[in-house]
Amino acid sequence: MTNSKALYADFEREAVPHMDALFNFALRMTGDSDEANDLVQDTYLRAFRFFDKFEKGTNCKAWLFRIMKNTYINTYRKRTKEPEKVDYEEVENFYENIKPSSTDDAHLDKEIFDNLLDDQVSNAISALPEDFRTVVILADIEGFTYDEIADFIDCPVGTVRSRLHRARKMLFAQLYEYAGSKGYKISTDEEE
Amino acid sequence: MLDKISALIDNQLYKSESRSEIETQINSDPQLRFEYEIQLTVKNTIKSKCHRTMCPAALRAKILEGIQSQREVREPVRQDKPSFFSFMRRPVFAFPSAIAAVLVVYILVSSALTGNPDLPAFDAMAQNNFKSILEGNLKPQMLSSSPAVLADFFREKGVDYEVHLPDNGKWDLVGGVVSKDGGRNLAHFVMKSKTGGLIYVFEISKKYLTDDKVLRLDSGKLAVLNTGNCYTKFVDDYCLMVTKTNDNYIAIATNCDPTEIKSYFCSIK
Structure with a gap:
């Protein structure tokens, strides 16, 4: 198996199963399905790009959530309209x-x-x-x-x-x- | 003590905290008991009422497709392409100090057409030009960090559509080039990020793809753009994005973090 194939196989096994959790979180944080779609897509593309840096055996879900958080902070939070909040x-x-x-x-x-x-x-x-x-x-x-x-x-x-x-x-x-x-x-x- | 109530309910007490001790306290104090009930009720309500929204199948497919295309380009490109960092070490890329103003884009683009009956692909041209910049074969005709100066330059060189030159302080303009294809003048410009990364932008009028057929973009990518999304592809050390505005198509290639760049260009109307 080539490096690329092995990496993809690992990614498919470790990261892809968490897509529902990430989408759900993205949707609840942005409150907008289009924004959530973009956020999850950006998160996964970045995650795959840097997957060779992911330490095998550690918590992949938490790693993906951290990538999503950074993406969210850098881009999406700035343009998401926040509804009125509880005091x-x-x-x-x-x-x-x-x-x-x-x-x-x-x-x-x-x-x-x-x-x-x-x-x-x-x-x-x-x-x-x-x-x-x-x-x-x-x-x-x-x-x-x-x-x-x-x-x-x-x-x-x-x-x-x-x-x-x-x-x-x-x-x-x-x-x-x-x-x-x-x-x-x-x-x-x-x-x- | 209140914080311990949440931890008790979530089974997340510190090792040093005694469960039974906290439970005794809760049972002997009505205020604590009330707090406990509230925490438990809310947790159970969320559990029973908030169901996870599943990732839509179309999004899942799109993400997997994007990952697949990243994977396909990873290995072959990596073998024969110098990395971004090796490019940055080359003095030829000190753009602000570069004086040479040789139009190479024109030659590259024209030669791409010679002997080839197919139209050149818009995104492939952007990729090739970006690689040429990285390899030191492509330099701006006009060096300027001023959007107004570059806009004038494009107009003077016969670019007959509006070019979206960012003026938001996030990136510094370096210069621009006008190439010619099928009798049309096409605008290219280059920016630097604050961290020294490079952003190359190729912007054309929409009609050059749809009506005049000077360039082409394959139907899959067009479909992505027509749904209002940005087409994004990671190629080794850089990222290629294609987006459309009301009047233009824009291809961007960059070795910077693409998040902000995408956010900017993909929101132009």
Whole structure:
């Protein structure tokens, strides 16, 4: 087998299976299917170009995501229109209003979230500020470990933890609002 | 403590952290319990409601085709072509200081036609010219870093269409050349990146491909352009891109990172 053939065979085996994950991430980061198409295409062409530099046996998915991140930062983020984002201050105020006052109140009617539409959850994720959206997608959709996410975002694991925690709180506030708009209400024992 | 709740749910606690200790704390504090419920609820909701969007089959095919074409050109070209870095070490490529203004493009392009009944391919010409630049056989007729000066030069030399000369501070213009094909005057220009890479641009009026048939571009590449995309091919140490604007076709060959270049040229209307 020639070098080129062997390289292509390795690439096909190691990198190509992650195309769905990269496309999904690209779509969620750009919010636009054309941009996502270009981003994934550019990522893969660059990845193949530099595949001889990829250290065999290491995490190819994480390597591809890093290439995508750099491509995204250099090109796509500049021209992607960001939708209006959730304000964390508002989220904190929201929590002050709904948090329980005693152990007995500390429960959530989780079933109301079951009635949310898939699109509503996706929209809530899209509305997160980019730093928070990134960690949620990587942790909760792509199943990255905190170490992998830390490597991806170039931050300590502690930052990943706190961002993820805050991101989920922001999402909760947003989803709570959607649930409210559908007529559902989260109750505490105090209200019952 | 709040950060530990996420880590507990995701099974990502540090080795030094005790799971049971954190669980005890959560169960004894209503605020922590509430935080825990929120984190868990949101995680489960995302898991059950957010499904991965699959990569469209057409995109997958396009990417694999692009990779395949990169692969095909990799080995044969690598064997007989000097690398970009060896080219950069050659003093002949100190463009700003180059005074010689010999028109070689004209000769190259014309000789490509001689004895050949087929029309020259637009993208192949761009590739050949770029290689000639790398090999020191092609120098600008007009040396200037001013877009206005080069635009005047193209007009004076009979280029009868608008040439898109970047003026965005990202790249420095080096100079331009006008070649002649089928009685038409065609514009070429060269830029330098801040890191010393080279960007060669060959821009022609659309009608020279579609109506006048001075040059050709194969149907596969045209199809890529007609879908609004840039045709991109990596050849060893450089990248070839072909794009179209409302009025022109542009071929770019560069040994710089093509991302920004593509972004610029492929968004010209």
